[in-house]
Amino acid sequence: MRNVGIFLACALIAFWMLGGGVVHFVSPEAFFPIVPDWLPELEVVLISGAVEIAIGLGVIVRRTRALAGLAFAALCAGFLPLHLWDFFRPDPVFEVPVAASIRIGVQFALIAIGLWLWKASGR
Numbered sequence: 186m187r188n189v190g191i192f193l194a195c196a197l198i199a200f201w202m203l204g205g206g207v208v209h210f211v212s213p214e215a216f217f218p219i220v221p222d223w224l225p226e227l228e229v230v231l232i233s234g235a236v237e238i239a240i241g242l243g244v245i246v247r248r249t250r251a252l253a254g255l256a257f258a259a260l261c262a263g264f265l266p267l268h269l270w271d272f273f274r275p276d277p278v279f280e281v282p283v284a285a286s287i288r289i290g291v292q293f294a295l296i297a298i299g300l301w302l303w304k305a306s307g308r
Contacts, residue, residue: 202241209234258299
């Protein structure tokens with residue numbers, strides 16, 4: 186059962202990170218609204234896209250899986266302040282408060298999945 190859990194966690198993270206990472210390069214402007222004004226939009230989007238692709242590839246390779254799981258949890262934890270900032274600003278990306286609340290809750294679930302994969306893959 187543990188192997189099934191590892192497979193599902195890896196599939197979720199790889200799909201989420203590789204898909205999202207590619208979109209950062211194909212349509213970077215889609216992510217500009219979530220980048221705070223005091224940060225360079227394009228650079229932040231491209232760097233985060235590259236990190237997402239690296240994590241997506243990392244969970245596929247058994248040797249790097251634990252580290253990639255930890256990196257995924259750290260990245261999701263790093264994005265959490267941005268989601269909270271967006272939730273409380275006057276013109277949030279997700280205009281519907283319920284959608285923004287769900288997004289914040291999903292961040293916590295993703296952090297937990299990354300930490301679980303890190304531990305389950307043998308650190």
